[in-house]
Amino acid sequence: MPASYIGRFAPSPTGPLHAGSMVAALASWLDARAHGGRWLVRIEDVDVPRCVPGADRVILQQIADCGLLPDEPPLYQSQRSAQYQQALDDLVARGRAYPCACSRRDIEAEQQRLGRVKSRHGELVYPGTCRDGLHGKAPRAWRLRVPASIVPWTDRRLGPQTQDVEADVGDFVLKRADGYFAYQLAVVVDDGAQGITHIVRGEDLADNTARQILLQFALGLPTPAYLHTPLVLGANGEKLSKQNGALALDTRDPLLALKTAAAVLGLQVSGTTVGDCLTAATAQWAALWRATAKIQG
Structure with missing residues (x-):
């Protein structure tokens, strides 16, 4: 496994994490750990009008409650x-x-x-x-x-x-016409600046990938490897999101939050502590993607 792996979780602070965004957070963390790599957190607050004051702190606390700790201080797009x-x-x-x-x-x-x-x-x-x-x-x-x-x-x-x-x-x-930089430019510039080699994110963002590849080429930046995770659907069958009233992730019981997210990823983990749960999930993730790579190879 490459020692140069650098992954990231990049939430937008438009509200706290919900069950769907926790799946993406856990998957990106697991992939980095399974590859012996580094895991970074980037707060994508470039779209300032949509950001909720204090939501970044809530998000960082939610992932910390679940044991998902970044290897560097978070990067804020609003400062770039x-x-x-x-x-x-x-x-x-x-x-x-x-x-x-x-x-x-x-x-x-x-x-x-x-x-x-x-x-x-x-x-x-x-x-x-x-x-x-x-x-x-x-x-x-x-x-x-x-x-x-x-x-x-x-x-x-x-x-x-x-x-x-x-x-x-x-x-x-x-x-944009309001003077703010578009997500597509900001994410490509930041992935390049942070040396991101692998991007693991929700399947709803897959349609952005071709545009970002074009920008990477235009700016002379490398293209990371991509993995888009399954979406968590609401009762109406639509993607769970802040826009359709998804409830904030309750991390007072971090084991339940982790096990629920892991199940969406096809992992059945047990353990009585956050550390044990993450260790088991990392081992299962590594085995799952080794098997996938052999099949695809």
Whole structure:
């Protein structure tokens, strides 16, 4: 197993962790420990208007209650605007990014004119209106110039994946009209800066991967290995999330929280202490993914 493994858990502080986010936290920790690697925590608070004051402290306490302790102090995206601007400036200087004057209403109107509907990713595909200039309008946002190509990647759980980012998303935003940097740029810059080699996160984020690979290539950064974990579903069959009223994870009984999350990952662990539970889960995780690697090989 590689000694250079560096993984991370990157929650957004829009509220406390729920059962679904605990699954991603545990999986990322287990994968790092099973590989003898380092595990980092990054607070993805770049979208300041959506962040809840104090939620970062609650999240850090929740994972600490469950014995998931990072190997370095947490990194906060809200403190890294200079690094994101430097990356954007580099892309602009090389013609890989450009200013955009379009509002959401402008994009919707153009899509209607073209007879298009939202993509399967639920996004308005940007039609490239400002690719060749602003046509006298003031810039609002900055976008990546997406190449016309299929982006292939392999997920350790989901297998081979592809996406035509140009057709499904279009030139996507790097810096928003409100002045905040977009998640896609921030996460790629930070993964590169922290030397992240393996990304383990929820399956709902899989659709972001092709865009992030394009940005990694554009910025000259390596592409990590990806593993997207199963989602925890609510009673209505939809993904459990803060947006649909998911309850905050109760860590007053950390063993129950850990065993519940482990079961979603296909692990049946026992133990009377957090340490024993994590030791057993790490051994099972390592065995599970050794077996998976042999089958795929």
